[in-house]
Amino acid sequence: MDSGVEQTRELPQEIDTKTDTRDILARETRYQKEKGFNDWTIVDVDAHHSEMSSWREVVEYLDDPILKHYANEFQARTGGAPGLSNHMPGLRYQDAGGRIPHQTHIGEAVDDSQHHRDVTLIRRSMDAMGLDHQILFPGNLLQLGTHPQPRVEAHLALAYNRWVCERILPVDDRVKTLLYLPISEPDMCLKIIKEFGDNPNVSGFMITSVRFKPVHHNQFIPIYRELEERGLPLAFHAGLTWGDDWMKQLDLFISMHAISFVLCNIVHMTNWIIHGMQERFPKLDVIWIESGLAWLAFLMQRLDSEYLMRPSEAPLLKKLPSEYMADMYYTCQPIETSNMGLTEETFKAVKAETQLLYASDWPHWDFNPPSTIYDLPFLDEQAKRNILGENAVRLFGIDTK
């Protein structure tokens, strides 16, 4: 006799730092199948791995024997950052006091001894989120631009770049990177571009935005010229800092994170636009990463208003700052949607249908799965396909066959 009671199966009670990535993201996997976009081309233009977990390997790639000695000696010290890095203690707040375990630590079991552990973790997240291609970045090294020793920044950048290109990227054709440029040392940047510019796993280069250097300065011009001549994109990857006088007034992580990730790119974008960098390098594709999107409509109007009143201070400009901004590329994460009307207007302002690039930022605490774009109520299907993948395919020349 039918009792009217349906039997059920039990799921794990709690997701923690040992939970498999595929289980953490299972809801996204299932949602894509339900909605039928699991077979779309999806390119993730900003994801991360934890290079600090492999720091002993990375520092072995240091050329300088004395720096390598210090890096190895520092490994054994307690209470500080891993050898030679300037890892910021404030980053510990990112997981909201252990509330977001995939930010705390990815401690799941990996039984593949053939490949680096990071490769397995990357593949699991890509498969769970239906990603066809991914641009991979480091984690804590995004703070390296504030290192008090520019020479150490430069040598660590070179070591990391060599390590990631040798140990991580060659394993899976779907995974590429925009390599770190330590612009405090322009000669090292040119050396890095020449060494890796033709590497098939390098889709371009990246400047970390957490740094206090005016990006239009003449000392950096040869870097941009080299990239433009080679047809390689340049990205500015935002980050957080508690280290400048404005951020020191924000005594909670939420406040500092909300502002510093945007402020650094507002400053660099303003210099980039007002000093006419788009006029000087019209063929250089520029990407602004991980500041969300809400800042763009503000800065467009702000710079337009000031430029119209003071054109003599920006004589290289031949059109409005907002028009130059709409010529560049932006990643969507972390997307702000509490006021969908403002979100829609921002998409229009930046010509999102051709200029916006999907980014997950996995495994960080404010990541966006692809469904965040798919679910936006004001986009038609072609716009969603462009943002989730087609724009990046075109920008990076990705072979989708």
Place this chain on the structure above:
Amino acid sequence: MAELYVGREDEFEDRGRKVIAHGDLEIGVFFVDGGFYAYENKCVHQGGPVCQGRILNRVVEMISDDKTSQGLAWSEDDVHIVCPWHGYEFNLKTGVHPGYKNARLRPFDVKVKDGEVYVVT
């Protein structure tokens, strides 16, 4: 209307839970202060597995009569479930976000019969 079997009543300790699945529908059932509460395991933010997050008391800020802050403390009354994807928090007895009433989990009725717990869908 269907009744989904969850488990025995005596399997639940205070602040205990079970997360069950029936087809594609996942539901978290919680036992808090002597009562059962059930919600869909789908965060209103971006669809994360909210019922499989950490259970923590709400954080409150203590403000004196003179309006100065005396620091933070754990609430003695409000228990929250925290979505493990991004940290959205919801009161386990109401399913509502502490600062945004429009963000609320989809609730289900819970029945207890003869020491057995069921969710009504």
